[in-house]
Amino acid sequence: MKTIALFLAATTLVATPALARDQWTAAQANAWHAKQPWQVGANYTPATAINQLEMFQAETWDPKRIDLELGWAEAMGMNVMRVNLHHLLWETDAAGLKRRMDEFMTIASKHKIKTLWIFFDSCWDPNPVAGPQHPPIPGVHNSGSVQSPGEARLKDVSQYGKLEAYVKDLVTTFAKDERVIGWDVWNEPNNGGGGSYKPTKDKNKYVATLLPRMFAAARSADPIQPLTSGVWIGENWDDQSKLDAVEKIQIAESDVLSFHDYNWPETFEKRARQMLSYGRPVWCTEYMARGNGSTFDGSLPIAKKLNIAMYNWGFVDGKMQTRLPWDSWKKPYTFDEPTIWFHDILYFDGKPYRQAEVDLIKRMSAAPKGVVPVAK
Template sequence: MTKRMILLAAMLATTASPALARDQWTKAQAHAWYARQPWLIGANYTPATAINQFEMWQAETFDPATIDKELGLAQSIGMNTMRVFLHNMLWEQDPEGLKKRMNQFLEIAARHKIRTLFVLFDSCWDPNPVAGPQRPPIPGVHNSGWMQAPGAARLKDESQYVKFQGYVKDVVGTFAKDDRVLGWDLWNEPNNDGGGNYVRTPDKKAYVARLLPQVFDWAASVDPTQPLTAGLWIGDTWDRMETLDAVEKTQVTRSDVLTFHDYSWPETFEKRAKQMLSYGRPVINTEYMARGNGSTFDGTLPVAKRMNIGMMNWGFVDGKTQTRLPWDSWKKPYTMEPPTIWFHEVFRADGTPYRQAETDLIRRLAQSPKGVVPAAK
C-alpha cells in the first residue's frame, strides 16, 4: 500500500468516527433554537443571471448587483431566509474565492434582513458536473443546466472522499459561528436518482447511504452553532421508521431540525408535516410550490403558518434556470408556446410579481405572529 493510500485510509477511518463529532442536538436544544427564530419564510434562491451553482458562485459570473436587487424584492414581501446551493467542485477549484464570495453574499443578504440555509451536496439533475463556463439553457426546458454534487464519477470514487471532507469541514467550519447562516442542509434529496433525461448512476443510493453519515460527521466535527439537516422528499409513511431506506434513516436520526419537501395538494402537505412533527423536533419545509401540481402559496402557506412550519418555495425570479416551466418540459420542451400557468417563481424578470395576490399573502403571513393566520383584508 502506498503512503498516499495509507494516509487516505487513515483520514477516512478518522472522519467516519462519530466520537469526533458534536452530538446531535437534543429535542430541547432544537426547540430552543427554533423558538428564537421568526416564522421562517423564503425561497430557494439562484439569481436570474445564473443557470446553476457554478454560474452563481464562480468569480467570472458572480453577480452581486443582481443578488442585491433580488434580495431586496424578497425583503419587500417579508421573506427572511433563502436556501442557497453550493458545490464541492467550487471549493476544489477555488476554496478561498468561494468563501470570499459566500461572505459577500451573506453581507448582501444581511442588509436585507435575510439569513441563509446553505446546501452542500445535491443528487438532482446532471450527474456529470463540469466547472468553468456553463452551457446555455436548453430552450423550453426546466432547470436544464443544474448539476449534481458531487456527481456520479466522484461519488463512486472513494479516493475523492478526502476532498469532500475538506470541503465540508472548511466551508462549515469557516461560518460555523456566523449568525447570518441559518443552517446547513447537507444533501438535497440524497436518494433521488437524478431526474431529467440523464443516464442514471448505478448503485447510487448505496454509495450515498455510505457517504451521507460521514458528511454529517464532518459537519458536526467543526461544532457549528447552526442546525444540520437533510430533508425527506418522497414516500407516504415518514413516521414509520421501518419503512424508511438507509438514506432516509440517516436523514431522520442525524438531523438537528427536520426538513422535508412537498409539491402536492395542501391535504398531502399537512399529512406529511404531521408525520415529520411526530419525531418531536422542529420542522421546516425546504421545497414546495409547483402551481400546476397542486402546490400553491394560497393553498399551502396558511396550513404551514398554523402549524408553525418554516417554508421555502422553489424559485424566485424568472431567469436562466427556466423553472417557470414544468417538469414535463424534459419530455415536451415548451419552445413554441409557454404554459399558461407558471410552475415555479415568484417574480417576473422585470421584478413585478407573477401574481400580486401571492406576494400580498406572503407579506401578510410574514407580518403576523407565529401560528397565526390573519384574515384576508
C-alpha cells in the first residue's frame, strides 16, 4: 500500500487534480458495486468516546479499545464501519487527524473491515467545541453528539472555503486508498437537530447552498471511492416533486444512493425499493431501533435479497448511551433501564445483548450475495 507519510506532514490544501472526475454514471456505480462484497456493519464510535471529537483527539485516542471492539465485529461477520469526522479535528490538528484516520483503517483492515467516512452531521448539539468533552448526561440517549459544521459556521459564508479545504484535504489524502469504502458527505443534512436543542433558523437554506460545494470539494480530489449523502424523512423518495431542496441535491449528487430507516420491515422494504428505482446501488447507512420496530430480524433479510448495504446504529454500549431510546431526552432513564435496548449490539465487555442477533449477522454475512440463508 502506498505510504501516506508525505500527506500526513501537510496541513495545507493540495492542488486540485487537473481532471477531477465527474459524478459516476449509474452504470459506473453499478459496475463498482458489483465488485464489492455485501456490506454489513455499524455506525461506529468506541464505547470509551462520547462523540467523534473524543474519539479522534490525541488526548483520548484509544486504539487498543478500537482494536478490541473491531475484533468483535470481525467475529460476527461485519466488514464495514461508518465513522463520523468533524471539521474541528482538522482545524486544530490536521496532521494528527490524518495520522489517526490511517491508524484506524490499519486496525480495521486487520479485521477485514473497510471504512465509510462522514464529513458533516446536522444532528444534536449545534455548538461544537474542540477539546475535553462533557461527560454523558445520566439516562440520556446520545447526550454528547455534536453537529458539524454547527450553527455559527453554517451561517457564516466566509467560513465555507475552510470547510471545502477540510473535505478536499482528507479525500485527497485517502483518494486511492482501498481501505475506504466511500465518503458520506453529510449525515441527515436537513435534520433540525433533535434532543432539546433549538433548531437553526433557515437551516435548509444554508445547507442547500453548502452541500453542493462539499460534494464538489470531495469530487475534485478524484477519489476511487463513491460519494453519498442519505435521505431520511418522507414517504415518497421516488417522486422528485415530493423532495425538498436538500434531498434533491442528495439524490442528484450521490454516486451511490443511501437512506436511513428506523421503521417496521414493511416500511423499510417500501423505502428501499423507492431508492432502487433510480437505478443506482443503494446503502442503508442507519437502521435498527428495536423499540421503534426496526430490527435485524426484520430488515437484514430484505436488504440481503436486494443487495443493499446495511449499517445499523450503534455497536458497543458505552458513553453514547444509545441503548436508551430517543424519548430519554424528555424523561431520562436514571432509575430504570428501558424495557428493551433501543440501539447497540454488545455490552461493554463484548457479551451480546441478544445472541440470536449476532448469529443472524454472521449467517447473512457468510452467505453468497443475494442469498438469504435459512436459520438452522
